[in-house]
Amino acid sequence: MNRAYRTFLPAIVILVVAASFSGCKSGGTSGGDSSGTAAPLADEPNVTFKDLQGNNVTLAGFKGKLLLVNFWGTWCEPCRGEIPILIDMQQNYASKGFTVLGVATNDDAKAVDPFIHTTQFNVNGHPMTMNYPIVMGSDDISTQFGGLLGMPTSFLISRDGKIIKRYIGAFPNGDQINKDVQSHL
Amino acid sequence: MSQATELLRKLCCVSAVCALLLMAGVATAQDGAPAKSAAEVVKPHAYVSLDPVPRGKEFQVAVVLEISSGFHMNSHKPSDSYLIATNLTPQLPAGVTMVGDITYPAGKNEKFPFSPDKPLNVYTGSVTLHMKLAAGDSTAIGTTTIPMSLRYQACNTNACLPPVKIPVTAELTVAAAGAKSKAVHPELFAASK
Numbered sequence: 001m002n003r004a005y006r007t008f009l010p011a012i013v014i015l016v017v018a019a020s021f022s023g024c025k026s027g028g029t030s031g032g033d034s035s036g037t038a039a040p041l042a043d044e045p046n047v048t049f050k051d052l053q054g055n056n057v058t059l060a061g062f063k064g065k066l067l068l069v070n071f072w073g074t075w076c077e078p079c080r081g082e083i084p085i086l087i088d089m090q091q092n093y094a095s096k097g098f099t100v101l102g103v104a105t106n107d108d109a110k111a112v113d114p115f116i117h118t119t120q121f122n123v124n125g126h127p128m129t130m131n132y133p134i135v136m137g138s139d140d141i142s143t144q145f146g147g148l149l150g151m152p153t154s155f156l157i158s159r160d161g162k163i164i165k166r167y168i169g170a171f172p173n174g175d176q177i178n179k180d181v182q183s184h185l
Numbered sequence: 186m187s188q189a190t191e192l193l194r195k196l197c198c199v200s201a202v203c204a205l206l207l208m209a210g211v212a213t214a215q216d217g218a219p220a221k222s223a224a225e226v227v228k229p230h231a232y233v234s235l236d237p238v239p240r241g242k243e244f245q246v247a248v249v250l251e252i253s254s255g256f257h258m259n260s261h262k263p264s265d266s267y268l269i270a271t272n273l274t275p276q277l278p279a280g281v282t283m284v285g286d287i288t289y290p291a292g293k294n295e296k297f298p299f300s301p302d303k304p305l306n307v308y309t310g311s312v313t314l315h316m317k318l319a320a321g322d323s324t325a326i327g328t329t330t331i332p333m334s335l336r337y338q339a340c341n342t343n344a345c346l347p348p349v350k351i352p353v354t355a356e357l358t359v360a361a362a363g364a365k366s367k368a369v370h371p372e373l374f375a376a377s378k
Contacts, residue, residue, distance in 0.1 A: 075269045075338060076345045078299035105347060115267075149218035150344030168218040169343035170299045 044161045045144035049135035052109045052116075057135050059101075060161065066098045066184050067157040068177070071137060071148055073105045074115045078170035079152040083130060084121045085174040089181060090132040091123075096185050097159065100132035105151065109136050156180055219256070219339075223346035226256045226339040231331075231355035232370045238320045240362040243284055246331065246355045247373040248273060248314045257307040258339040260292025264306045269338035269348045273314050276332045280324030284317040298342050313373060324359045331355040 047059045059069075070086060072079035086100045104112040116134050120127040142148045145155065146166075154167040154177075164184060171177050219226075227250050234245040250271075252258060259268045273287055290313065292306035318331075331354065338348040360366065368374070 073345075073347070074267050075348065076340075077268065077297070077305060078340065078343065078345055081299040111267075148347075150341075150346060152344065172298065 042163045044155075044157050044163055047141055047144050049103065049137070049141065050109075051133070051135050052113050054109075057133070059157075062099065062101065062157075063161050064097070064159055066093075066159055066181065068098070068100045068181065069103060069145075069155045069157060070100055071103045071105055071142065071145075071151060071153045073151055074111050075106070076151045082152060082170045084123045084128075085171050085177065087121060087123045087128050087131050088174065089178065093181060093185060094132075098181060098185060102130065102132055102134040103137040103141065104134055105137045105142070105148075112136070156184070158184060219341045219344055219346055221253060221256070221346075223339060223349035224351050226253050226346065227251065227258065227335070227337060227351065228253075229335055229351065229353040231333070231353050232373050233355055233357045234368060234370065234374045235357075235366045236369045237358035237360035237364060237366050239360045239364045239366055240280075240320050240322050240324055240326070242366070243317060243319045244357070245374050246275075246316050246318060247370065248316075248333065248335070248353055248355075249373070250308065250312050250314070250335070252309055252311070252339070255341050256339050257295065257297075257305075257309045257341075258337045260306045260308050261289035262292065262306060264294070264304065268305070269336070271308060271335070271337045273316075273353075274334045274336070275316065276334075277318070278324070278329050278331060280321040281329075281331065282319050282321060284319050286316075288315040290314070297340075315374070320359055322362065326359050326361060328356065328358050331357070 044059055049057045049059070051057050059067075068086070068089070070079075070082075072083075074080075086102070089098070090100050102116075106112050112134065116130045118129070120129060145153075150168055152167075152170055154171075156164040156167075156177075158164050165180060167177065230249045230251070232247045232249065234247070235242065238244045259270055261271050263270050271289065273289075275283075275287075277283065290308070292308055294304035295307055295309070296302075296304050333353045333355065334350050335353055336348065336350045339346050
């Protein structure tokens with residue numbers, strides 16, 4: 001058995017090290033459209049955004065709605081790629097108590113304002129502009145959400161203000177996010 | 186070997202393979218997120234074509250950008266106006282002047298999962314930017330530096346990193362007019378003469 005132990009020891013060490021690495025990942029983090037581990041529900045951060053006119057918009061003001069906070073930028077191609085999915089969701093679920101909140105990470109609202117009003121997206125064959133509220137982000141706001149590892153990053157927040165899930169990267173299609181939203185409506 | 190030992194051996198082999206796969210995943214990305222910060226994606230290195238640079242002589246600076254594997258950045262002339270171009274901005278020391286514009290390499294048109302229909306003009310791997318300069322008569326003799334700022338915006342195949350500016354510095358020695366000098370790093374400058 002001693003020989004067997006010596007033979008298998010390296011494999012056991014590798015397994016333990018790898019398990020400890022993977023165990024360090026925070027729950028609820030999910031990439032793109034893949035489903036992640038159910039998160040211990042964290043409270044949403046106490047954040048106040050500025051809208052494109054400079055008015056305050058609090059995250060707490062959305063309590064009672066199922067909220068998808070989507071960090072994006074006009075310069076970010078994958079962010080633009082998923083906008084039709086978000087427009088479609090807003091169209092389908094807004095009447096059921098859901099909203100997308102787009103958080104633009106551009107330095108200046110001047111680049112965002114014309115973009116949201118004039119850029120047409122192909123949503124199921126129909127040209128549409130963004131139909132959900134947009135506010136401006138900042139480094140401080142990103143930090144309050146735990147820091148952004150990449151763009152786009154979205155957070156699904158329950159009606160009572162708990163972060164249900166984080167999505168890093170673009171949704172390759174609407175399947176997973178639609179499923180997640182429907183299950184929490 | 187007993188049946189129990191054989192079973193243990195198989196279990197350990199399977200576990201080791203799984204563990205290696207897990208570790209590889211951890212090293213490259215966390216849940217699809219870029220595994221590096223924006224400033225870590227590109228490692229720039231600056232090289233000067235002459236050593237020393239005599240006053241009154243033209244010389245070149247090459248800035249080699251090593252882009253991390255799995256990442257791309259928009260080229261100097263990206264495919265759309267809303268995309269953030271790669272730009273190098275030098276702060277020239279007194280007496281040093283630019284001769285012409287900075288030369289950026291052409292990007293490659295590539296499609297990505299998030300832009301399957303529209304190719305993007307990007308840099309990947311290693312790219313080299315060139316600029317031609319002249320050391321005037323008033324350039325201070327001795328070691329001097331040319332601080333530069335590189336602005337870029339990088340993505341992997343799933344997500345983007347915010348635009349970032351990182352510093353890069355070229356170091357050169359300026360000598361009196363007519364001083365002997367030799368060409369250095371010819372492999373970087375031959376194509377851009």
